[in-house]
Amino acid sequence: MRFSRYFVHTLFEVPKEAETPSHILLLRGSYIYPAAAGIYSLLPLGHRVAEKVKQIIREEMDGIDGLEVTMPVLNPAELWKATKRYYDIGPELFRIRDRRNREFVLAMTHEEIITDIAKKFLRSYRDLPVMLYQIQTKIRDEARPRAGLLRVREFQMKDAYSFHPDFEDLDRYYPRIYNAYLRVFARCGLQAVPIEADTGIMGGTGSHEFMLESPHGEDQFVVCTQCDYRANTEKAVGVKPALNDLPADPPPMERVTTPGVKTIAQLMDFFQTSEDHFLKTVAYEADGELVLAVVRGDFNVSSTKLANHLKAVHLDMASEEALEKEGLHGGFLSPVGLDGKKIRVVVDTSVNENTLYVAGGNDVDLHLKNVLAGRNFHISDPADIAEVRHGDGCAQCGSGTLEIRRGIELGHTFKLGTKYTAPDTMDVTFLDAEGQNRRLVMGCYGIGVERLMASVVESWHDEAGIVWPVTIAPFQVVITTLGKKAEVDATAEELYRELGERWDVLYDDRDESPGVKLKDADLLGIPVRVVVSQRGLKQGTFEVKVRQTGEVHFFRRQELCGAVERILGDLAPVLEGLPWMDENV
Amino acid sequence: MRFSRYFVHTLFEVPKEAETPSHILLLRGSYIYPAAAGIYSLLPLGHRVAEKVKQIIREEMDGIDGLEVTMPVLNPAELWKATKRYYDIGPELFRIRDRRNREFVLAMTHEEIITDIAKKFLRSYRDLPVMLYQIQTKIRDEARPRAGLLRVREFQMKDAYSFHPDFEDLDRYYPRIYNAYLRVFARCGLQAVPIEADTGIMGGTGSHEFMLESPHGEDQFVVCTQCDYRANTEKAVGVKPALNDLPADPPPMERVTTPGVKTIAQLMDFFQTSEDHFLKTVAYEADGELVLAVVRGDFNVSSTKLANHLKAVHLDMASEEALEKEGLHGGFLSPVGLDGKKIRVVVDTSVNENTLYVAGGNDVDLHLKNVLAGRNFHISDPADIAEVRHGDGCAQCGSGTLEIRRGIELGHTFKLGTKYTAPDTMDVTFLDAEGQNRRLVMGCYGIGVERLMASVVESWHDEAGIVWPVTIAPFQVVITTLGKKAEVDATAEELYRELGERWDVLYDDRDESPGVKLKDADLLGIPVRVVVSQRGLKQGTFEVKVRQTGEVHFFRRQELCGAVERILGDLAPVLEGLPWMDENV
Known part of the structure; x- marks a missing residue:
């Protein structure tokens, strides 16, 4: 394809609306053009x-x-x-x-x-x-x-x-x-x-x-540092470090008024205890029914795990109205004292009967101290409904640690x-x-x-632009002429014919400055660039640059085709011994 | 592709909803499947x-x-x-x-x-x-x-x-x-x-x-029997045979009451004159404005030509209300006597000033006789707004006749x-x-x-099914085994490998009766059918049937590949000397 007849309109400025590398570079390379938010045309490239x-x-x-x-x-x-x-x-x-x-x-x-x-x-x-x-x-x-x-x-x-x-x-x-x-x-x-x-x-x-692990991914996933365990955060199961510090003769539950004590930090300070000694109770509406989810204070509820456990199609945070109807108060929810009410309470497996917790009091400015599961409320519906945390133990191997990655x-x-x-x-x-x-x-x-x-x-990108893998590059080879001599053009035409028989070749035949042409080739991300210049012709060599490695080689005319073939072969993805393959095929 | 692993589910009954050959055969061959009216999935074939x-x-x-x-x-x-x-x-x-x-x-x-x-x-x-x-x-x-x-x-x-x-x-x-x-x-x-x-x-x-000329086409087009004139009916221009039978001393216009005289046949009988001596006046609303279109009685108004002449975006038949507002009456419209009203009147070029016409009287049960354009009404806006008719003269060559075809x-x-x-x-x-x-x-x-x-x-179809051109047939060759002998299967497998290297081959390896297999091959419309049967193997020949011509040939094993190549070559569309090509390229 001749550049002069092709549809390439590179931009040197970073488009305002773009933040991630792929968005910026695909726009700058005129690969795509937006028709509306989240709706794109794919341009020829x-x-x-x-x-x-x-x-x-x-x-x-x-x-x-x-x-x-x-x-x-x-x-x-x-x-x-x-x-x-x-x-x-x-x-x-x-x-x-x-x-x-x-x-x-x-x-x-x-x-x-x-x-x-x-x-x-x-x-x-x-x-x-x-x-x-x-x-x-x-x-x-x-x-x-x-x-x-x-x-x-x-x-x-x-x-x-x-x-x-x-x-x-x-x-x-x-x-x-x-x-x-x-x-x-x-x-x-x-x-x-x-x-x-x-x-x-x-x-x-x-x-x-x-x-694909990526800093710009919007999903998170969990991997074990030791074994092959890997899961979606919404699905991942970790080891929840158990607390078992119940005194021999546990004190009775106390009602404590807590005016002005709002944040978890304030509560920890007020009760002089750590986050994991709190019960965190969150109210949901699952297909219209009010449900309370209880996790230990150092965990968060996974709405996906909860929805799966409840087999709920629609799971939303409970509305003020739904809480009021049951006489409950958003900031002070508690699994304790619900006996008269028909509210389903799901308690996460992080909560056990061997710990004294601080919980909400189901009334404004009221908390409960020394709450003991089994004594002050009954765990009738236990389930794993907590999000896994970076650093939790791996439940599969028992020895590794779970890491949360972005992908x-x-x-x-x-x-x-x-x-x-x-x-x-x-x-x-x-x-x-x-x-x-x-x-x-x-x-x-x-x-x-x-x-x-x-x-x-x-x-696959760097400062200068995209670095396409050879398998999906729009063109595998770009031939760039530098200078306007007839000899340069004639040689480039000949190369274009020869290389074009075997690969998708973009022939930059434009009457532009070397700077513009070389920058465009880098921005577009063509794997192999062959330069035809007067100096090269004089020396009898062609400069070949490998976009991915930045390596520059010089080849004689008769070596060129073989060299391009070798370079493209070396760049091809290796499919032998891929990790994660399932052997049961 | 092995038939047994492919997605073919032919129907022998004609689906109720289907009327045209393509609809029937594409459904019967399991090429398509409807999801809703006018919405189809394309199945693998x-x-x-x-x-x-x-x-x-x-x-x-x-x-x-x-x-x-x-x-x-x-x-x-x-x-x-x-x-x-x-x-x-x-x-x-x-x-x-x-x-x-x-x-x-x-x-x-x-x-x-x-x-x-x-x-x-x-x-x-x-x-x-x-x-x-x-x-x-x-x-x-x-x-x-x-x-x-x-x-x-x-x-x-x-x-x-x-x-x-x-x-x-x-x-x-x-x-x-x-x-x-x-x-x-x-x-x-x-x-x-x-x-x-x-x-x-x-x-x-x-x-x-x-x-494409076709009895099931829903468009019509016009071709000249003599020259290369060809046009959409909505655009076509024909010669309108002129009437020039004005008497030397034309009688004055007369008002004639015509109670109960409704149809054009009744009017012709009543006035004892032919269709072409009537004026046909049709009322439209063009972008909201009332317009009268007048054609000679033996023509019909082309709404497309009229809309183009008026440069109207929306052209609809005029409503009763719009007519009443101007004091007009649907069955008795006329270009005569509109002087006080600001209504645009477009008169077709079939209407001239050398004929006495019968026209509506712009009142119920009233017609006008001896209407003379130029005397009784003025042709201020003449245009070609009439549909061309089968048999009209060709305006381009002047000697041919126009034919209306379906396409x-x-x-x-x-x-x-x-x-x-x-x-x-x-x-x-x-x-x-x-x-x-x-x-x-x-x-x-x-x-x-x-x-x-x-x-x-x-x-491209016949009684038995589709007859695909080789260029777009889903498979160019079908190999059909008859009988269940191991020798037959082994030979078919070998042929499948050999022919499959060069063409898209469907290998009917099913355990079905010869009748079912041969009928399916015909219905699907594969251009070349190669039969592998025990009798053929004994005789050392393979039956090759050409779907399009019905010809049956017998070839020996070593001739087979070359014969298939020759047959497919002969079936390929000829691109040399295509009619209608524009030479100005």
């Missing part, structure tokens, strides 16, 4: 990268027997009502009516449509297993689109769905998609960490998130099981070899194309 | 065909210097308000609000977004010309989705936009896209007829529709000019070589992918 990413995804999906389809953005609302997601998902699901007032949604995922297809076509065990996937436009009204392509409202997603005769078959298939995901990310130059994840609104029986979610895999095929959703069965009706078992698996592109830039 | 069609389009667009991009479905309403299309387009444009109540539309075309991109990036004459295109999801709330993929509400469209420094440059580029379109259709096995078209809501200075619109090209870059729309200028601000000149060009697929099936 961005489109080229996206196509290469999609091709890698396609090859890996085809490699695990995936069959590509295309499903629509406009989905009839009836299907989403059948699975109840029409009601369960909030404003991120766009709802719309057509000219005849029929309800539709703009699909953010395609379980409903694909399950409808499965119900129509997958009638016999002979049709199974099958994996269908698409790479298609998704629309999702994110509350806070941010960081360029990292969190957007419209994007291309590879979503895949597998159908199985039973859970065992799903379990056999799952490691194949898991490994294919690791390969996709590795081929794009990223090392993703698969972590145990919460299944959230997708439901199901097991799930992994594939996280970008690159992909997500779910064992859905029968969530969408059960009788109360879309009710899908098939005839097994014995002629019996059995329920279809599903998995679903997603990768966001634009987020993956942006994540690569987050990992 | 359909997806394969769509990808091949898209690849052909891509190659032709790249061949005329097109650069591929991806633009979003969600478009901010502001841009559509700037071009006024937010107001001008009816309910086919989906309008939606996000969670912050900001307005968006679901794009059915992308002039707004691309012009916004042009405004940002195409600042200098050095950036021009440039052609950007995408193949992307379009959403349009069609009033009457029909005929499977022929008229849908969501589809993939290749939409291309070219930007030029002036009209001359656009005129130079236009034949390249025009020819590329003819090549796209020819490569898909179709001969499209380019016709002059109305620019409609797209606006602009020139336009072609590429029509499917495969593509549409527009010289938009400055419609979207003008000051009252998006106001886009660039700096020319002299440093002067000049207005960007545009063209836009669209092809619907799914409609093209369906049109191919409309043209």
Whole structure:
């Protein structure tokens, strides 16, 4: 591609709205252009990268027997009502009516449509297993689109769905998609960490998130310093250091008025005790019902763990009204003295019967001292509902420490099981070899194309610009002419033809200064730059710069093609011995 | 691809909802599956065909210097308000609000977004010309989705936009896209007829529709039997046979009461004269203003021609109320006696001053006889506003006859000019070589992918099923085993490997009866079928059937690969000497 005929309009200023490296560099390189908040056009350069990413995804999906389809953005609302997601998902699901007032949604995922297809076509065990996937436009009204392509409202997603005769078959298939995901990310130059994840609104029986560690990620995940334990913070389980300092003859509970004592620091000072000797009680409304969650003062409630424990679809902080109705007071909640009320109280496993706690008094400016679980209140509903903390012990190996890391979610895999095929959703069965009706078992698996592109830039950039991995670079080679001599142009044309036969070559034929041309090549992030200059021609050598390492080599004409091949080969991601691969394939 | 692992679920019954061949066969072949009226999923077979069609389009667009991009479905309403299309387009444009109540539309075309991109990036004459295109999801709330993929509400469209420094440059580029379109259709096995078209809501200075003649088309177009004149019926101009039978001393106009005389047949009988001696007056509201359109009785008003003449955005039949307000009566409209009223009257060029007409009397049960234009009313606003008729003379060559044909619109090209870059729309200028601000000149060009697929099936099918052109067939070769002998399977496997290296091969390895397997192969429409049977193996030959011609050949093992290559080569569309190509490239 000749630069002069291509669509490149680099910016040297950092766009005001951009903060993360990928956002800044993709805008500066004219890879993308915003149409609205969280909505982007992919310009020719961005489109080229996206196509290469999609091709890698396609090859890996085809490699695990995936069959590509295309499903629509406009989905009839009836299907989403059948699975109840029409009601369960909030404003991120766009709802719309057509000219005849029929309800539709703009699909953010395609379980409903694909399950409808499965119900129509997958009638016999002979049709199974099958994996269908698409790479298609998704629309999702994110509350806070941010960081360029990292969190957007419209994007291309590879979503895949597998159908199985039973859970065992799903379990056999799952490691194949898991490994294919690791390969996709590795081929794009990223090392993703698969972590145990919460299944959230997708439901199901097991799930992994594939996280890229990154300072600009908005997700957190937990890893053990010793063993291979790694999990979403919402799902992670740590060892909660137990307190067992109950005196032999525990003093009775006392009511203490605490006017003006508000913050936890003030309370610690007032009661002369540490944070872990408090009970922290938080009120929620779970599908409309008031629920109190109690954790030890040095922990925080994980709303995801709580929602999972309660099997709640909607979990919100309780409103003032809901508390008032039960005669409760926001700042002074307590599990003690609720006997007359029918309020569900979930107590975290950090709270035990061997410690005296300070708790709220369920009245304004009142606290309770020497609260003893088992004596002053009953732990009827114990559960792990606390967020894991940086430094907690690892529950898996027992010796390591858990670290909390920041990351970008690159992909997500779910064992859905029968969530969408059960009788109360879309009710899908098939005839097994014995002629019996059995329920279809599903998995679903997603990768966001634009987020993956942006994540690569987050990992692969420097001061001067992007440093694309060769596998997804818009062009692998840029030929840059310096000076305006006919001899330079003629040689560059010849090289462009020769290298262009084997690689995607951008030929910078512009009549611009060397500074502008070299800066543009760095900003765009083309892996290999070949300079054709008059000085070089005189010396009979060509300067070849490797964008990633900054190394500069000089080659003679006849060595050039072989040298470029060798350099590109050395830059290719290594796929042997990838970490985290599941051996059970 | 092994049939047993692929997603094929053919139906032998004709689906109730389907009427046209493409709808029936694409459903029966499990190429597509409906999600709602006019909304389809492309199943693996359909997806394969769509990808091949898209690849052909891509190659032709790249061949005329097109650069591929991806633009979003969600478009901010502001841009559509700037071009006024937010107001001008009816309910086919989906309008939606996000969670912050900001307005968006679901794009059915992308002039707004691309012009916004042009405004940002195409600042200098050095950036021009440039052609950007995408193949992307379009959403349009069609009033009457029909005929499977022929008229849908969501589809993939290749939409291309070219930007030029002036009209001359656009005129130079236009034949390249025009020819590329003819090549796209020819490569898909179709001969499209380019016709002059109305620019409609797209606006602009020139336009072609590429029509496929088809009994199931919902568009009509006009062709001359003698010359190369061909046009959209809404745009076509024919010779209107003139009447010149005015008596030397024309009698005065008479008022005739006509109670109970209603239909045109009754009127002809009553007045003892022919249809062409009547004036037909039709009332419209053009952007809210009452307009009367007058044509000779043997013509009909073309609302498109009328709207274009009036430069009206909204043209509707006049309401009873609007007529009553002016004291007019629906069944008795007339251009005569309107002097006191300020009503615009457009008179078609079929009406002349050399004929005595019968006209309405602008009162109930009243007609006027011996109406003479120029004497009884003045033709102040003459225009061609009549629909052309089958059999009218050709205005271009003067000797041919116009025929009206039914067709499917495969593509549409527009010289938009400055419609979207003008000051009252998006106001886009660039700096020319002299440093002067000049207005960007545009063209836009669209092809619907799914409609093209369906049109191919409309043209290429028989009683037994689809007959795909080799270029877009999901598989070029199907290997069908008959009988269950190990020897048959082993040979088929070997052939599958060998042929599969060169072509897309479907290997029907199912344990089904020969009848089912052969019928499926025909229904799916795979161009070449190779049968592996025990009898064939004994005789040392393989039966090869050509789907399109029905020819059956027998080849020996060592001849087979070469024979398949020859057959596929013979089936390939011929691109030399395509009709209608523009030589000015």
